[in-house]
Amino acid sequence: xxxxxxxxxxxxxxxxxxxxxxxxxxxxxxxxxxxxxxxxxxxxxxxxxxxxxxxxxxxxxxxxxxxxxxxxxxxxxxxxxxxxxxxxxxxxxxxxxxxxxxxxxxxxxxxxxxxxxxxxxxxxxxxxxxxxxxxxxxxxxxxxxxxxxxxxxxxxxxxxxxxxxxxxxxxxxxxxxxxxxxxxxxxxxxxxxxxxxxxxxxxxxxxxxxxxxxxxxxxxxxxxxxxxxxxxxxxxxxxxxxxxxxxxxxxxxxxxxxxxxxxxxxxxxxxxxxxxxxxxxxxxxxxxxxxxxxxxxxxxxxxxxxxxxxxxxxxxxxxxxxxxxxxxxxxxxxxxxxxxxxxxxxxxxxxxxxxxxxxxxxxxxxxxxxxxxxxxxxxxxxxxxxxxxxxxxxxxxxxxxxxxxxxxxxxxxxxxxxxxxxxxxxxxxxxxxxxxxxxxxxxxxxxxxxxxxxxxxxxxxxxxxxxxxxxxxxxxxxxxxxxxxxx
Amino acid sequence: xxxxxxxxxxxxxxxxxxxxxxxxxxxxxxxxxxxxxxxxxxxxxxxxxxxxxxxxxxxxxxxxxxxxxxxxxxxxxxxxxxxxxxxxxxxxxxxxxxxxxxxxxxxxxxxxxxxxxxxxxxxxxxxxxxxxxxxxxxxxxxxxxxxxxxxxxxxxxxxxxxxxxxxxxxxxxxxxxxxxxxxxxxxxxxxxxxxxxxxxxxxxxxxxxxxxxxxxxxxxxxxxxxxxxxxxxxxxxxxxxxxxxxxxxxxxxxxxxxxxxxxxxxxxxxxxxxxxxxxxxxxxxxxxxxxxxxxxxxxxxxxxxxxxxxxxxxxxxxxxxxxxxxxxxxxxxxxxxxxxxxxxxxxxxxxxxxxxxxxxxxxxxxxxxxxxxxxxxxxxxxxxxxxxxxxxxxxxxxxxxxxxxxx
Numbered sequence: 082x083x084x085x086x087x088x089x090x091x092x093x094x095x096x097x098x099x100x101x102x103x104x105x106x107x108x109x110x111x112x113x114x115x116x117x118x119x120x121x122x123x124x125x126x127x128x129x130x131x132x133x134x135x136x137x138x139x140x141x142x143x144x145x146x147x148x149x150x151x152x153x154x155x156x157x158x159x160x161x162x163x164x165x166x167x168x169x170x171x172x173x174x175x176x177x178x179x180x181x182x183x184x185x186x187x188x189x190x191x192x193x194x195x196x197x198x199x200x201x202x203x204x205x206x207x208x209x210x211x212x213x214x215x216x217x218x219x220x221x222x223x224x225x226x227x228x229x230x231x232x233x234x235x236x237x238x239x240x241x242x243x244x245x246x247x248x249x250x251x252x253x254x255x256x257x258x259x260x261x262x263x264x265x266x267x268x269x270x271x272x273x274x275x276x277x278x279x280x281x282x283x284x285x286x287x288x289x290x291x292x293x294x295x296x297x298x299x300x301x302x303x304x305x306x307x308x309x310x311x312x313x314x315x316x317x318x319x320x321x322x323x324x325x326x327x328x329x330x331x332x333x334x335x336x337x338x339x340x341x342x343x344x345x346x347x348x349x350x351x352x353x354x355x356x357x358x359x360x361x362x363x364x365x366x367x368x369x370x371x372x373x374x375x376x377x378x379x380x381x382x383x384x385x386x387x388x389x390x391x392x393x394x395x396x397x398x399x400x401x402x403x404x405x406x407x408x409x410x411x412x413x414x415x416x417x418x419x420x421x422x423x424x425x426x427x428x429x430x431x432x433x434x435x436x437x438x439x440x441x442x443x444x445x446x447x448x449x450x451x452x453x454x455x456x457x458x459x460x461x462x463x464x465x466x467x468x469x470x471x472x473x474x475x476x477x478x479x480x481x482x483x484x485x486x487x488x489x490x491x492x493x494x495x496x497x498x499x500x501x502x503x504x505x506x507x508x509x510x511x512x513x514x515x516x517x518x519x520x521x522x523x524x525x526x527x528x529x530x531x532x533x534x535x536x537x538x539x540x541x542x543x544x545x546x547x548x549x550x551x552x553x554x555x556x557x558x559x560x561x562x563x564x565x566x567x568x
Numbered sequence: 569x570x571x572x573x574x575x576x577x578x579x580x581x582x583x584x585x586x587x588x589x590x591x592x593x594x595x596x597x598x599x600x601x602x603x604x605x606x607x608x609x610x611x612x613x614x615x616x617x618x619x620x621x622x623x624x625x626x627x628x629x630x631x632x633x634x635x636x637x638x639x640x641x642x643x644x645x646x647x648x649x650x651x652x653x654x655x656x657x658x659x660x661x662x663x664x665x666x667x668x669x670x671x672x673x674x675x676x677x678x679x680x681x682x683x684x685x686x687x688x689x690x691x692x693x694x695x696x697x698x699x700x701x702x703x704x705x706x707x708x709x710x711x712x713x714x715x716x717x718x719x720x721x722x723x724x725x726x727x728x729x730x731x732x733x734x735x736x737x738x739x740x741x742x743x744x745x746x747x748x749x750x751x752x753x754x755x756x757x758x759x760x761x762x763x764x765x766x767x768x769x770x771x772x773x774x775x776x777x778x779x780x781x782x783x784x785x786x787x788x789x790x791x792x793x794x795x796x797x798x799x800x801x802x803x804x805x806x807x808x809x810x811x812x813x814x815x816x817x818x819x820x821x822x823x824x825x826x827x828x829x830x831x832x833x834x835x836x837x838x839x840x841x842x843x844x845x846x847x848x849x850x851x852x853x854x855x856x857x858x859x860x861x862x863x864x865x866x867x868x869x870x871x872x873x874x875x876x877x878x879x880x881x882x883x884x885x886x887x888x889x890x891x892x893x894x895x896x897x898x899x900x901x902x903x904x905x906x907x908x909x910x911x912x913x914x915x916x917x918x919x920x921x922x923x924x925x926x927x928x929x930x931x932x933x934x935x936x937x938x939x940x941x942x943x944x945x946x947x948x949x950x951x952x953x954x955x956x957x958x959x960x961x962x963x964x965x966x967x968x969x970x971x972x973x974x975x
Contacts, residue, residue, distance in 0.1 A: 185851070186782065187775075187778045187779070187782065187851050188778065188849055188850055188851045189778075189781060189782050209782070210782070210783075211782060231728065232728045232732070234726055238725065238726060239725065242699065242703065243726065245703075245732070245735070246699060246703050255948070259948040260948065261948055261949060261952070262946065262949075263949070265847065265889060265890045265891060266848075266849035266888075266889025266890060267847035267848050267849060267850070267868045267869070267888075267889060267890035267891070268695065268696060268700065268847065268850075268865060268868045268869070269689075269700065269739075269847055270847075270891060271891050271893070271942040271943040271945065272942065272945050272949060272953055272971070272972070273736055273739070273740055273744070273953055273956060273971075274689070274702055274735050274736055274738055274739055274740075275736075275949070275952065277702060277732045277735035277736060277738075278731055278732055278733075278735070278736050280732065281728045281731070281732055282731055282732075285731075286731075298781075298782050298783050298784045298785075299784065300784055301784040321621030321622070322621070324620075324621055324622075324623060324756070325620055325621045325643075327644055327756035327757070327759065328756070329755060329756060366784065366786070366803070366807070367784055367785070367786055367803065367804075367807040367810065367811065368807075368810070369804060369806035369807040369809075369810050370786065370803045370804040370806070370807035372806070373759075373804035373805075373806055373807070374804065426724040426725070426726045426727055427724065428619070428622050428624070428723060428724060429621070429622055430619065430621065430622060455726070458724070458725040458726050459622075459724050459725060459726065460725075460726045493722065493723055493724075494722065494724050495722055495724055495726075495727040495728075495729050496729050497727070497728050497729050498724070498726035498727060498728065499726055499728060500728070501728055502728075502729055502730070506729070510729060510730065513729050513730075514729075514730060517716050517717075517718055518718055518719065518720065518730070521712070521718060521720075521733065521959070521960070522730050522731055522733075524959035524960070525731050525733070525956065525959070526731075527955075527959070528952060528955035528956050528958075528959055529952065529955075540730075541730065541731075
């Protein structure tokens with residue numbers, strides 16, 4: 082399989098890594114054929130699993146010298162085929178760099194290697210009553226290096242931000258093997274904000290070998306309110322009303338009827354079933370603050386027309402309310418052989434319109450869809466149900482998904498809130514951005530990696546590809562539906 | 569107006585003529601000297617969109633920050649990064665139509681604009697607890713150094729499509745593009761605030777700031793100067809009261825004035841020159857440099873007026889995990905926030921001049937800043953900076969030298 086590689090290259094690569102850190106036999110490399118989006122697969126020819134930073138740098142230098150492409154991969158939980166192997170490239174797996182190097186409880190920081198799991202940071206910080214805030218739903222398995230590459234979020238983004246808001250320092254290596262020390266141990270660094278530029282850059286600019294994350298004090302208390310609505314639009318309006326009342330919830334989640342029923346059948350969270358939408362609103366912080374905000378939230382929900390409002394009466398019930406939401410994906414997964422998870426973000430005011438359009442598209446494509454929504458920050462996860470064994474259904478699901486993303490752009494949103502573009506949404510990038518912006522993205526890439534050796538073909542489409550796909554940028558004043566109220 | 573800006577930059581690009589981007593002129597003291605014709609953004613004003621329920625505001629670069637803050641206050645919302653204005657109180661808003669008037673005899677009011685706020689990327693006392701300017705930027709429209717208008721990011725809180733060019737613009741001091749429009753995340757104002765003061769030595773104050781930040785307390789600002797630790801608490805009234813009971817201290821009466829003066833450096837301490845800003849790991853013990861210091865941001869920023877060589881201060885900051893900036897190298901202010909020492913061409917004597925930069929390319933930096941205002945970059949980073957600059961501004965016409973002398 083590795084035949085297409087120059088034997089001299091492979092021979093040198095062997096000298097750079099321990100024997101068990103270089104995989105070339107198909108039976109060894111097969112497990113790395115996809116990330117969390119398993120519809121996209123490609124067995125890698127060469128998998129390198131360096132054990133330390135020096136090995137990472139050496140592998141990059143060698144690849145650069147031989148003009149061999151490199152695809153960096155963390156835990157492989159990504160949902161956009163960002164870590165999909167590329168033909169002729171070395172798959173650089175950073176999972177073995179998994180040490181927590183230091184925790185400084187007084188300065189509230191942790192220095193970790195990229196292969197450290199997201200949740201492991203919070204676990205290590207727990208004795209100091211501290212935690213790492215971003216909590217993507219894959220946090221048991223996903224690693225911090227991947228979180229930085231994707232700028233991962235989670236259910237607590239609205240209050241605590243994304244990865245970019247919660248890291249202060251990076252050690253990263255350019256493809257030509259130069260060390261970049263980006264950020265500082267203070268709150269800012271001189272020069273351009275390369276920390277922000279690298280966060281969410283999907284392995285296209287540099288390879289990260291160390292991350293310094295911020296740790297926050299554990300909130301004194303967390304409380305959740307559940308509210309049922311007989312109308313999705315009312316639930317959507319309630320979200321805006323909560324925020325207008327001056328409350329910033331730690332989490333604000335919404336599910337539609339199909340998702341509610343699936344979740345209830347799966348984990349018996351005690352959700353009301355005779356409703357069209359369910360809101361979960363979590364307040365955390367200082368005890369008194371939580372009490373005050375809970376009263377406000379209940380009042381707002383009532384005024385917004387909730388048909389039922391429940392405050393969790395115990396920590397156990399709070400966790401149960403959340404269990405339903407957190408199990409929503411696998412629960413929906415039980416309704417059909419396969420589901421396809423979308424990740425658009427929209428201005429919240431557009432929610433009723435977008436849900437209505439999604440339901441129309443659902444009828445058009447003949448595929449059911451369940452909606453799970455990070456309502457607080459407008460991040461919508463429609464789950465399209467299909468059966469990959471039925472000829473044409475995967476293609477139909479993908480086409481349907483593409484329409485949803487284009488819809489998100491139309492109403493002033495974006496094609497990806499937290500999962501990244503990867504290979505999956507590369508076509509929709511042509512819809513979201515016009516040629517001049519895409520050109521600048523390629524320019525940014527070229528500043529770091531002029532030979533386009535890092536994760537080639539991902540995240541930013543070539544302009545001629547956009548033309549081939551026939552995708553058109555939705556431009557100001559040239560929208561498909563100019564009659565829509567726009568934000 | 570946008571077309572005029574595009575045309576100006578296009579023309580300058582073609583003729584390789586340097587431009588100095590200027591908004592309200594409140595931060596002309598900041599950065600390395602640059603040369604060129606002034607390209608003003610004052611006329612490009614207006615809030616494009618403000619949806620309190622979406623927590624998002626979009627406005628044009630020339631919009632006065634004070635106008636935005638007043639609009640947000642009507643809805644009980646705020647810019648949580650508490651950006652500095654660096655202008656005297658009360659903050660004079662420009663009259664309608666101001667900015668069109670470049671008449672020689674009219675002193676131009678100085679005020680902070682949104683564009684300058686984001687280009688400088690400076691944040692105020694709330695920064696360690698709420699986030700920095702860059703944390704609240706959701707999207708920008710810019711004109712790059714070739715005159716090409718571009719749009720990055722958007723108006724939604726979560727957006728990972730494409731590289732984060734919006735945040736790259738924050739703190740770039742206009743060297744990568746003229747910011748024409750910004751979308752920001754907004755936050756509700758806390759229901760209650762109280763400021764407490766404690767008599768404490770420097771080392772104990774630094775320790776307290778860090779210990780308290782590790783506890784679930786509603787901290788929103790911290791400061792230490794001359795033996796006095798000052799702490800602001802923000803949140804629900806009951807939460808603030810309970811925290812106050814826990815922490816003790818003396819309540820400060822003119823609290824909002826205190827934080828506003830600190831934010832805008834409107835106390836005599838900040839009149840001293842050269843004024844250095846040392847950003848360090850927040851737990852760094854007292855720096856023992858001998859110069860009086862003002863500590864902010866939970867210990868992460870140490871202000872001092874020092875005649876020590878730049879290299880010495882930079883070494884101290886580097887050892888402490890951070891970097892040192894010659895924040896104000898100009899002559900001491902006479903308290904009128906007029907930082908000029910020499911009238912620029914066309915200036916009528918007797919009027920306070922907002923800045924050395926408003927004239928025909930005049931730019932006076934009396935204090936030697938041969939070592940640069942900002943900490944020099946490591947070679948690999950410097951190479952990347954130049955490569956990015958080259959891509960966004962190939963002829964190097966936008967604020968050339970303002971961030972680093974060579975680009």
